Amino acid sequence: MIYCSNCGMRVVEKTPAGDNRPRYVCDACDTIHYQNPKIVAGCIPTLEDRLLLCQRAIEPRYGLWTLPAGFMENGESTEQAAMRETREEACATVEKLELYGVFSIPHISQVYMMFRASLAADDYKPGRESLDVRLFQEHEIPWEKLAFPVVRTTLEHYFTDLRNNRFPVHVENIIRHPSRPR
């Protein structure tokens, strides 16, 4: 942030009175511009013993596989966001959403909220941001071609919990690995 979105003057970075961390502040119109983490909402869409993954058609991680997920929009609930992302990326309708994972990723200021969900039909195809969409059994998961650590973490929990037929909500932090950004 360089300019004030309210009045167009240059902002400065400073800690406002009564605050304890630096913000972008406009001295011309006294606006404080707070910046906060974003929610990424997504699904683990399943159909019997198979699970849907999308092959990314966009950067970052073009060509790698991910669960359908994306930035929650204003005016949505978390479930609505997860369903919309699944519709947009996989042209698939999901139902019976159950919160499954809340993964904070502090170094990129994101919080993933992942829901278990049932595919409403055996009907899916790549959306604009996907090269391919496929259903995978556990032994078919492309573990070496997953797009993000949070996808791996979610899937590892899922298959473990599936064996125990018990799906607690996982609340975890995903910390930067030096050799693997994000």
Place this chain on the structure above:
Amino acid sequence: MIYCSNCGMRVVEKTPAGDNRPRYVCDACDTIHYQNPKIVAGCIPTLEDRLLLCQRAIEPRYGLWTLPAGFMENGESTEQAAMRETREEACATVEKLELYGVFSIPHISQVYMMFRASLAADDYKPGRESLDVRLFQEHEIPWEKLAFPVVRTTLEHYFTDLRNNRFPVHVENIIRHPSRPR
């Protein structure tokens, strides 16, 4: 948003190519300014059969009672945010955090993430944003003086679950009530 925070020119509101909702867009530098929901993280701090509430010293809802909670900051995990807010508003240290509620409030684009937590000691006092901080038994809760519907919802679930000694994660939406903003 009136001006581009990147280049200082006026933004326009329009739906970018390939998008499906209006954004603030800068035609001068081609920046799209996305706006997304904010996370409010907080605690239900307990000590034996009592629970901590803060009386607000700030607007909105000056003088009304609330659970310690506030906007999550960049670089934090959700638990860290909930612990920090409890420290700031009630000068209290909490431990053993367990996710308890995820409440989407679409009309104000907020998602509350509330954690059950134990007070580490019988030690608390009003922080800068609180007039008073007190521990309440269930029959002492000031139900008619709670600051926000999400606080009431959280407390109602909590006391019900306490009687059953079972604390599932509640995922709900809080919809605007015509006579009660927020």
